Amino acid sequence: xxxxxLHTALHSGRLSKADVNHLVDELILQxxxxxxxxxEILVEEQEGTFNASWTFRHLVEKKLDYLLPFFDNFxxxxxxxxxxATIRAMACVCEMVCAAYFKKKDPAFQKNVTDEQLEKIMTxxxxxxxxxxxxxxxxxxxxxxxxxxxxxDWVHPELRQVLxxxxxxxxxxxxxRAKKTLDKLAQxxx
Numbered sequence: 001x002x003x004x005x006l007h008t009a010l011h012s013g014r015l016s017k018a019d020v021n022h023l024v025d026e027l028i029l030q031x032x033x034x035x036x037x038x039x040e041i042l043v044e045e046q047e048g049t050f051n052a053s054w055t056f057r058h059l060v061e062k063k064l065d066y067l068l069p070f071f072d073n074f075x076x077x078x079x080x081x082x083x084x085a086t087i088r089a090m091a092c093v094c095e096m097v098c099a100a101y102f103k104k105k106d107p108a109f110q111k112n113v114t115d116e117q118l119e120k121i122m123t124x125x126x127x128x129x130x131x132x133x134x135x136x137x138x139x140x141x142x143x144x145x146x147x148x149x150x151x152x153d154w155v156h157p158e159l160r161q162v163l164x165x166x167x168x169x170x171x172x173x174x175x176x177r178a179k180k181t182l183d184k185l186a187q188x189x190x
Contacts, residue, residue, distance in 0.1 A: 050085035057089040078124035091140035098147035156190040
């Protein structure tokens with residue numbers, strides 16, 4: 001697959017789950033195209049579509065390490081996203097990255113991901129958590145911020161405060177994840 005073929009596939013109408021899976025299978029064989037896929041996410045962000053972000057999310061679910069050579073690009077774009085569909089996919093990817101770094105202690109992520117990059121994820125996640133948008137990005141952000149607080153001391157008290165302030169107005173799913181997160185925070189003294 002070439003960059004042009006990837007572009008054509010992503011811009012040929014809404015992709016089905018089978019189409020996404022086929023693209024992911026192609027991209028697994030050609031990890032150099034991840035950079036082009038990230039560029040497509042920014043193009044789609046302007047157009048209001050989300051095939052690229054959906055494909056990206058499914059690709060990194062299978063091959064999270066494919067993100068590492070393009071991690072600067074990924075973290076740089078987080079603060080510029082506006083589309084809720086794109087933010088949802090990227091918030092999920094942030095959660096996967098934080099789990100790899102903090103929970104699984106994946107050496108590739110701990111060696112290659114910088115504090116500055118983690119801070120960009122942290123900023124985006126706090127922005128998504130406190131903004132007026134659907135709950136899915138907020139839920140992913142809670143988990144990412146919990147993990148990030150294991151490295152950055154000030155995060156856990158801020159996260160606790162936001163969750164306590166927003167708990168009453170959240171959906172059932174939001175409340176469930178917020179309660180779990182608050183319970184984890186309490187277990188570690190926050």
